Amino acid sequence: MMAIPIAIVGVGKIARDQHLPTLAASNRWRLAGVVSRHADDLDVSAHPTLTALKAAVPELAAVSICTPPIGRTDVIREALELGLDVMVEKPPAATISEAERFASLARDAGRSLFLTWHSREASGVAPLSAWLNGRTINRVAIEWMEDVRVWHPGQEWIWEPGIGVFDPGINALSILTRLLGPVSMTGATLRFPANKASPIAASLAMEGGAGELVSAEFSFDQRGPQTWTMTLDTDGGQATLLDGGGRLEINGSPVDVPEGTEYGRLYDRFAELVGKGEIDADLAPFRLVTDAFLIGRREQVDAFSWSD
Incomplete structure (x- = not known):
């Protein structure tokens, strides 16, 4: 099975602590690039926008969004318009009304979407x-x-x-x-x-x-x-x-308890969703907040x- 080329959008603390090490250890995913202005230390294609990265890496198939939650709609819409499957770090957005749009956007684009809750995979x-x-x-x-x-x-x-x-x-x-x-x-x-x-x-x-x-x-x-x-x-x-x-x-x-990591299981779940063309966009924890x-x-x- 060929590894799926994926990009990270937003290379902050959570990306460096969890996402990058998880992708480096995965045989289901291959880090193909990042969208960041602060990733000069990474040995991977880096661009200021997702559109620019996709132009540089045409085989890019998926994206994992690790930016702060404010303004996620624009990033998710851009990813879907580029034909990418989308995984989103928690919390999914700044508001419920914004987060509720994501599943329909993905469905209309015919792409997979995963709004993640990493602690469920503990x-x-x-x-x-x-x-x-x-x-x-x-x-x-x-x-x-x-x-x-x-x-x-x-x-x-x-x-x-x-x-x-x-x-x-x-x-x-x-x-x-x-x-x-x-x-x-x-x-x-x-x-x-x-x-x-x-x-x-x-x-x-x-x-x-x-x-x-x-x-x-x-x-x-x-x-x-x-x-x-x-x-x-x-x-x-x-x-x-x-x-x-x-x-x-x-x-x-x-x-x-089982071996493995929360983020390892998250990315395994995302690979399953992509393989089946499915959406997992549960907002129950967000509604309680x-x-x-x-x-x-x-x-x-x-x-x-x-x-x-």
């Missing part, structure tokens, strides 16, 4: 989903605590309206909706730094379609150990995802500083 998620089959979930408690200074150093775009702590928090919501299906937001408190347009912390209350009660605590100001856990109390015992879903414990005992902003009570906290 090693412990599929085994947990299998264990939950036939069991009743009573309560879910989420703690997603990390330090923005570590994971997004100096990246001011993270404080654009609608992002903030929900950049990592949406990862937890993506796992939650993968496990529970439909989830409703019933209450939210959002804590905004005095000098920023998005929250640095959030407390959420949700309810699953079968009445499961869900609580979530998100923080972008976690000092010391970083924490990404989800604990599910069921009629058959307690399950806990740790390390963002990378580890799983059932009733306190570790469970074997917008619901949190709609019903959330706003609290102001101390101003944020990158140097604290």
Whole structure:
């Protein structure tokens, strides 16, 4: 099977940390170029626009979009008009109304589209989903605590309206909706730094379609150990995802999980979608974020500083 030639649009931290190493290790994909003005160190064709890259690399067949979420429609439309299949880093867009257009654009163009949620591919998620089959979930408690200074150093775009702590928090919501299906937001408190347009912390209350009660605590100001856990109390015992879903414990005992990486599985899934000409554009985690902003009570906290 020949590797599919793909380009990365936007060579920032997530592209360098995850996408580029994953593509380098893949036998299903071949990095054919990048769209970036800051990629002189990469041994690959680099151009300022996707159209220019496609002209230079005619065999280009797909694109993975890793730019910040604002303004994604123009990039996706350009890719589709060039006949490319499209994969999009989370969150898919700046607004729900924008993201909802992507599937129809891809369908009209006859191309595959994958709006990704990388945490759904964490090693412990599929085994947990299998264990939950036939069991009743009573309560879910989420703690997603990390330090923005570590994971997004100096990246001011993270404080654009609608992002903030929900950049990592949406990862937890993506796992939650993968496990529970439909989830409703019933209450939210959002804590905004005095000098920023998005929250640095959030407390959420949700309810699953079968009445499961869900609580979530998100923080972008976690000092010391970083924490990404989800604990599910069921009629058959307690399950806990740790390390963002990378580890799983059932009733306190570790469970074997598959080898491989989140992004490796994402790109395998994208290859399957391309092979079948299909679209995967689930927006359930994104809808929960917008619901949190709609019903959330706003609290102001101390101003944020990158140097604290």
